[in-house]
Amino acid sequence: xADALVTMTGxxxxxxxxxxLKDVNLNVHEGEVVVVIGPSGSGKSTLIRTINRLEPIQxxxxxxxxxxxxxxxxxxxxxxxxxxxxxQSFNLFAHKTILENVTLGPVKVLKMDxxxxxxxxxxxxxxxxxxxxxxxxxxxxxxxxxxxxxxxRALAMDPKIMLFDEPTSALDPEMINEVLQVMLDLxxxxxxxxxxxxxxxxxxSAADRVVFMxxxxxxxxxxxxxxxxxxxxxxxRDFLSKIITH
Amino acid sequence: xxxxxTDNAQRFxxxxxxxxxxxxxxxxLSVVIGVVIASCRVSPVGPLQRFASGYVSLFRNLPLLIIFxxxxxxxxxxxxxxxxxxxxxxxxxxxxxxxMAEVIRSGINSVSSGQAEAGRAIGLGFIALLSTIVIxxxxxxxxxxxxxxxxxxxxxxxxxxxxxxxxxxxVSRQLINQTAETWLSLFGAAAIYTVILLFVGWxxxxxxxxxxxxx
Numbered sequence: 001x002a003d004a005l006v007t008m009t010g011x012x013x014x015x016x017x018x019x020x021l022k023d024v025n026l027n028v029h030e031g032e033v034v035v036v037i038g039p040s041g042s043g044k045s046t047l048i049r050t051i052n053r054l055e056p057i058q059x060x061x062x063x064x065x066x067x068x069x070x071x072x073x074x075x076x077x078x079x080x081x082x083x084x085x086x087x088q089s090f091n092l093f094a095h096k097t098i099l100e101n102v103t104l105g106p107v108k109v110l111k112m113d114x115x116x117x118x119x120x121x122x123x124x125x126x127x128x129x130x131x132x133x134x135x136x137x138x139x140x141x142x143x144x145x146x147x148x149x150x151x152x153r154a155l156a157m158d159p160k161i162m163l164f165d166e167p168t169s170a171l172d173p174e175m176i177n178e179v180l181q182v183m184l185d186l187x188x189x190x191x192x193x194x195x196x197x198x199x200x201x202x203x204x205s206a207a208d209r210v211v212f213m214x215x216x217x218x219x220x221x222x223x224x225x226x227x228x229x230x231x232x233x234x235x236x237r238d239f240l241s242k243i244i245t246h
Numbered sequence: 247x248x249x250x251x252t253d254n255a256q257r258f259x260x261x262x263x264x265x266x267x268x269x270x271x272x273x274x275l276s277v278v279i280g281v282v283i284a285s286c287r288v289s290p291v292g293p294l295q296r297f298a299s300g301y302v303s304l305f306r307n308l309p310l311l312i313i314f315x316x317x318x319x320x321x322x323x324x325x326x327x328x329x330x331x332x333x334x335x336x337x338x339x340x341x342x343x344x345x346m347a348e349v350i351r352s353g354i355n356s357v358s359s360g361q362a363e364a365g366r367a368i369g370l371g372f373i374a375l376l377s378t379i380v381i382x383x384x385x386x387x388x389x390x391x392x393x394x395x396x397x398x399x400x401x402x403x404x405x406x407x408x409x410x411x412x413x414x415x416x417v418s419r420q421l422i423n424q425t426a427e428t429w430l431s432l433f434g435a436a437a438i439y440t441v442i443l444l445f446v447g448w449x450x451x452x453x454x455x456x457x458x459x460x461x
Contacts, residue, residue, distance in 0.1 A: 081369025091364035094459050095383050105368035157368055
């Protein structure tokens with residue numbers, strides 16, 4: 001098998017006394033869609049936030065495309081530019097228009113020409129279905145629209161991999177599907193994705209692999225159909241029974 | 247009474263121009279100092295944080311008049327001799343800068359951590375993150391206290407008369423000595439300060455209405 005795009009080896013992280021990640025090993029290959037699920041506090045958000053070092057780790061090694069994740073400074077910024085991230089609470093830049101939100105990274109970080117960045121931004125906004133909102137401010141959009149803009153903002157950097165940290169958890173139910181649809185399109189287009197989500201529908205139709213975490217450990221890795229129908233581990237079956245019964 | 251003002255109009259105008267120039271220069275300096283010191287304060291670098299909080303402690307806790315005297319006589323003794331106006335502009339700017347740093351820092355603290363995370367996630371370094379995301383949002387939330395500082399700084403220019411700056415307050419005191427028209431001399435200066443600062447107050451309210459961030 002070819003070298004993985006992301007290689008995480010022996011990751012340990014503590015918040016004070018709390019052992020948040022315990023000996024985590026995870027590889028993500030190019031074009032792969034990995035869904036991470038687990039109970040609240042299981043470390044799944046922490047895990048994907050370590051991939052672009054929004055959370056530093058105390059032990060272990062993270063390689064992205066064969067390169068070791070730098071500690072701080074310019075090297076880290078450059079690497080983060082190659083890793084797209086979508087947050088639960090959207091985090092669009094509140095003082096910038098939708099268009100500026102999407103062009104900011106390419107212009108400031110990739111030093112792209114402004115006109116070219118705007119053209120690409122408009123194409124991306126069109127692709128996620130909010131092209132007509134380009135001149136508005138984030139607060140004027142619905143949650144679902146904001147999250148789609150956040151996806152466009154991340155894609156504008158032409159990242160090697162996209163990380164999604166519970167992208168639909170802060171959304172009203174009627175807006176979840178419009179965001180999932182964009183994510184499904186990305187998955188079909190071959191984008192490498194790591195997604196923390198409880199959306200079983202998304203996991204079953206898009207994921208190549210489901211990673212189940214509990215108490216800071218990866219308890220099970222499985223293909224989605226086996227995982228949801230007949231999980232290998234007792235802890236996964238117990239968790240699934242709690243989220244599926246109603 | 248009208249005659250007093252028509253006779254001395256040019257002197258009031260000259261004094262006002264000195265006051266306005268001094269106020270604008272020192273305020274501009276205080277903004278630069280405020281941004282730099284607040285940035286140091288929130289930087290991850292220990293020595294910069296300590297330098298910044300030391301700066302604020304020093305200049306916020308000294309009386310303005312002492313800072314003026316230190317700047318004029320203290321630096322003068324060390325061989326640095328500047329005119330009263332330049333000395334006053336720098337001393338006042340450094341004094342107001344300490345308050346400005348605290349106002350901007352409180353603005354920075356009001357920017358949600360998600361904004362900074364999103365900036366870091368697209369690859370902005372610390373300086374780019376502060377200058378394009380955090381400080382523009384911070385300043386928008388503290389326009390009103392910055393307006394207060396502008397007004398306080400404008401009025402504090404009056405202290406500069408003690409180091410030979412011929413500002414508006416200097417002019418009115420000189421007129422008291424020369425004409426014995428105490429009331430008219432003071433009223434003239436007071437009216438000019440008040441009218442200018444009323445307009446400044448309106449200006450800042452308009453800025454706030456225009457630039458406040460919708461959340």
